[in-house]
Amino acid sequence: MSTTSAARWPERVFRLVDDAGASGGDESDLEARVGIVRAFLMVHLAARAWVVLGPSSEAWESGFAVAMTAAAVASFLPLLARAAVAFAAALMLGIVVRRMPITANHEFLELFLVALLAFCDVRITAERALFVRTARWLTVLVLFWSGAQKILFGTYFHGEYLSFCVAAYEPFRDTLGKLLPDAEVARLASIDPQGTPSGPFRATAPLFLLASNGAYFGEIGLSLSLLARRTRARAAVAMMGLILLIEIAAREVFFGGLAFLMLLLFVSPRIGRRVLPLVLVLYAAALLSHVGILPDWTYKP
């Protein structure tokens, strides 16, 4: 391979997620996307740091929440933005290491995103494009593997995993359970996974099976559609819809928020500007629910 072609192959791979041209699209458009994602990410990190605090939290966790909030505020000041993001990345690295070996996937993902934002100097046009391209690829891979793993583990073809969720978790019973006959919900709820018998967690209701199989079809199909320029924006919006449906049952507000954040990279900044306030309201509601002002409705990550 010649030096020139060696230099070009990353370009070819990255170009798969570009909107137009080698730089990843229109310049002002890119700047707006990065601005939206940075604002979203920093608010997300600060809000989640507070929402995980509880009576059993240690002092360092409160300190982390205060420091992350300071970083989020500073990231809105142009002079401090880059340093604030780097500080937030260092904080996230600390939390990921501190929580090992039980670090959650969303914490890794948050670290990747904020570290990527710190690594790329987004004041430079080429690095702004590099950030968007890498974050887009990251999104495609996460969504693709979320669907592919469901096939590899074989727990969605007959609704196995979702049957278990209906049996074990009330929010799933209240939502997906509606796709099953009452007798089937009662049967699933009566099974003790640690008892005898411990199953079967399987369903035959057509709509339930459609939802179960549609989950991985949607994740894989839509993630691959993000690679085609023609289908990209619609796939991102459809994926947001799918995540919204999943979150109605799962109520993992902050993981859903993180997924929305990543998908906003694929849609016009105009849409991003509309979605951002809605997510911020949702985060504020999650925080108010956490402190007891609103009823408890979120899953604590």
Place this chain on the structure above:
Amino acid sequence: MTPSHERTAAGTTLTKTRVLMALLACFAVWPLVQHALVLAYDVSPWHYCGFAMYCVPRPRLKVDVESDGRPMDARIRPRIMPWLVAYADRRQAMGELAAPDSVARAVFAVAPDLTSFDIVVTTFAFAPASASFERKERRYSYKR
């Protein structure tokens, strides 16, 4: 920016591009490695960036301490509870890659007369073929 500064900036961006490409390549294949770890060592599908959340039901496991085949003195369990809870969390994530040595050290510390005991870890693995859970027991023997 002078031409020499521009060249340096372009070089830095190219280096960063290559670094990120390499990381993305690792990220693209890692879920397969994580999947293999789940199958081989019962590592949690929910952890370690395999993005296999909501794939496999994983009820909470049980950790018991037995001496001569019987549950250990009931007064000891509350005293080693922090180690049991921490180990259960670690075990839930790392599967068989996590041995209960920390629990064993705690047991020896609170029961100086004890010469040997077993730590029994019971997990409930989901078998897609039967759509049911299979009880699995792993016994770790410790001697002073």
